[in-house]
Amino acid sequence: MTLKPDESSTAVRQSRQLQRQRAISDAVMAEGAIRIEQLAERFGISVMTVHRDLDELENRGLIRKNRGVATALSTALVESSDVYRSSRQLTEKEAIAHAALEFIEPGQAIMLDDSTTTLHVVPHLKDRAPLTVITNTLTIVNDLRGTKGISLLALGGQYYNWCSAFMGRMTIEAISSLRADLLIMSTSAITDDIAFHQTQETVDVKRAMFDAAAKRILLADHTKFEKRALHAMLSLERFDAIIVDAGTDREHIARLRDKGVHVLVARRNHRQ
Known part of the structure; x- marks a missing residue:
């Protein structure tokens, strides 16, 4: 473009x-x-x-x-803000994003959440076109608008400036009427092998996206295992794959794999 x-x-x-x-x-x-x-x-x-x-x-x-x-x-909104999150763990997020591309195939309808890790996937989507991209994130809509081979479905609702995304009842209702081939999402924190987030509004939207997708991929850099958040979202065992970076504690990886979780470790050269 x-x-x-x-x-x-x-x-x-x-x-x-x-x-x-x-x-x-x-x-x-x-x-x-x-x-x-x-x-x-x-x-x-x-x-x-x-x-x-x-x-x-x-x-x-x-x-x-x-x-x-x-x-x-x-406040919890500090780490929720896209301004704050987008400048953290850039190398790790880029490696994770490249690993996530392996799950994307031409012709799919993919759903993307408002996480800044997912944003690193967006510039590469043109190489997987044609795709239908479903998102509640204004930043992603702006980045993909006019991109050849990308059909955009923007989920409306109440706009939240701190995360550049639409959330609330209207957003959830729109999601519930759709079925995507793939969901790529992230989380704020992982505690007891459960994904958590600081705000209930975000949890509600991410859960709706999870329910609307046939395959669900969670992107989580190593710092997510060191943080805590208030609202439980989803057990990691429910995801089809968890992509982490090479800095993730081996104990976390081994424990999840023992539970049957499909864990992929993204290397800086993007090979698994």
Whole structure:
């Protein structure tokens, strides 16, 4: 897909803005609280630009802005935010995404959730076309729109800015009326070999996607086994395959395999 000059410049501007917001959120989280003037000086941008970025980060549940100070929020939404998640474990996520491509065949209807690990699969889908892609994630819709050989089914509902996705009753009803060949999804945390997430709304949508797919693949980098979240989602034994990265503790892999779980270890060279 060839972008027009105005579309190309907009894409570059949005990419720079997202990278800057990631850097600002990382700085605020690292220090706990920073004055807005300091952020402007540190990143070489105007105070007005910092205010705009902080407004966006505040809407996504990452920080709080008050009386000239940006403060990190210690809430579950911090790790749920796509701005925060998209900058973590990039190498591992890319390796996992390449391994997931082995499950995708031309002609399939595939369902993708709002996880940032799944986002790493998206740029490679054109090589598996023709495909029908079903998703509730606005980022994926924007990335795939106009891609030759890709038919898009966008799941509507209530839009949640912090994860760039649609969720709620309307979304679940739309999912329940569909049947996909394959679901590729991730999770926030794994505890007692159960996938967990911080928000019930996300759990409800992911469960609906799980029920609507013939084959279900879970993508989980090693850090997911070190985290905890509030809401139980699905037992790992229910997935057709779990793809982890090479940094995953061997004890986790051995335990899951002993339970009959099909675990694939994604290598950096993408070979299993």
